[in-house]
Amino acid sequence: MKKVFYFLRLSLTLMLVCGIAAGALAATYSVTQPVVEEQEKRETIEKYKDVLKIFEVQGIAPVENVEALKNGKEVVEGLEAVFDIVKGTEKIGVAITTGANGYGGLVKVAVAIKADGAIAGIKILDISGETKGVGDKVVEEPGFIKQFIGKTVNDPLKISTDIDAISGASITSRAVTQDVSDAAKIFKEFAGGS
Amino acid sequence: MKRSVWRDFTIGLIEENPLFGLVIGLCAALAVSSKVENAIFMGVAASFVMVASNILISVIRKAVPNEIRIPIFIVVIASFVTIVDLTMKAFFPAVYAALGVWIPLIVVNCIILGRAEAFAYKNGVIRSIADGLGKGLGYTLVILVMAVIRELGGTGQIVAFENTIISLKGFQPPQILQSFPGAFFTFGLLMGLLRKLQGKGE
Structure with missing residues (x-):
């Protein structure tokens, strides 16, 4: 009996600590x-400011509930960030960053979509997993990215029927196209309304 | 015969220096000593944990049953490490990113558990503080000296807190000093030098 109390005392001491x-x-x-x-919020904004320069926006505001977007409904894989693009106080569009599987890792793309659903700009953020001199053609050949500009989120974006892949870099081209159509999906599902 | 409190402090600097004297807790020391700035922060973090856990363990030592002393030491140390970890993450994000996993790994750094077991559990608070400060300072000094050698020798300059402190002109830095083999060379040579000066290792 004494022993039991002793062990009880040991466990209680440990529990207390x-x-x-x-x-x-x-x-x-x-x-x-x-x-x-x-701090993390500041860092993200800093990171995307550079990217969003090409869209000539004056400011961006992170959509607070990007985590909720991700967790609540898994609409697309690889959703990384959603920003409202603002001019003054008016929301003029949405910037969405997604990543799709390429040849050797995620191909990350930032897509800016105007409030009316038109794709305004695309910036490839990360193709570090792709083959050098092959996969990076998607950045070097401006004609590839241009195919997306002016399309809307409702247009079909299918590689090789709607979008011509770069020959030799078809996997990376497909990943970029996947990113853009994922972004369009996100825009339609959540981010479109102001 | 009882050692003086001052002696408790000074013995950690050279004779019982955790790295050169006792030769424990090396892996973190070798890893963080590639940059002076990292070495300073790591030294401060490890010293803080050492002093704080020494104090607390010394205070509660009479209430801690012998059988469960090790789990209690670990809980105490891990709590202080986590406090340091969270604080650094919030207020020094750049250093936190550079030190990475080495801050949480202070928990399993045998220097700290060693001091708890060998000293703080058996001695009073004042002496435990002196012991923690001495060992902490000894640890910091060694990684700081190593970092000066490795950063200056390996990159040709020392950059800390966004200022270039020293820059060697016209010097081709051997990159090996920055890599892990360089850490072993630096450590071994410094330790050999110290032993020679102490008149040991004849």
Whole structure:
């Protein structure tokens, strides 16, 4: 009987220590977490500012619920960020970053879509997984990207029927096309309305 | 015979220096000593955890049953490390990104558990603080010296806190000092030099 109490005492001591530690950590977390989130938001905006220069926008505002978009309904894979593009206080469009599987990893593309659904600009962000000198043709040949501009989110975007792939870089071309049509889907599902 | 508190502090600097004297906790030291800035932050973080966990363990040592002392030490150390980790992530994001996994890994750094077990569990608070400070400073000094050698020798300049502190002109830096083999060479040569100066290793 004595032994039982002894072990009980050991477990209770350990439990008490762990409880106090958990409390201390929770307190620290509640102080630092808002700072961390603020910082991450700033970093993301900084990252996309550079990208969004090509769209000649004056400012961007991150859509707060991108995580909710991702978790609630998994519409597309690889959705990374959604921004409202704003001119003054008016929302003139949406910028969406997605990643689709290419030859050797995710091909990441930022797509700017005007409020009326027209695709206004495309910037390829990351093709580091693609073969050098082959996959990067999607960046070097401006004609490829131009095919998307002016289409709307309701137009079919199918590789080799609607969009001509770059010969030799068909996998990367397909990934970019997938990204753009994913972005169109996101726009239609969530981000279109202001 | 009892050592003086001052001695508790100074013994950590050279004779029982965690890295050169006791030769423990090396992997993090070798990894972070490629940049002076990283070495400073790692040294401060490890010293803070060491002093804080030494204090707390020394305070609660009489209430800690012998059988479960190790789990309790680990919980105490892990809590302090997590506090440091969260604080650095919030207020020094650039350094946090550079130090990466090495901050959480302070938990399993045997120097700190070693001090808890060998010193703080058996000694009073004041002496435990002196011990933690001495070992922490000893650790910081060694990785700082290594970082100066490796960064200056390996890249030709020292950049810390967004300022170039020293820049060597017309010097082709051997890149190996920046890589892991360079860390081993630097560490080994420094340790050999120290032993020679101490008159050991004849």
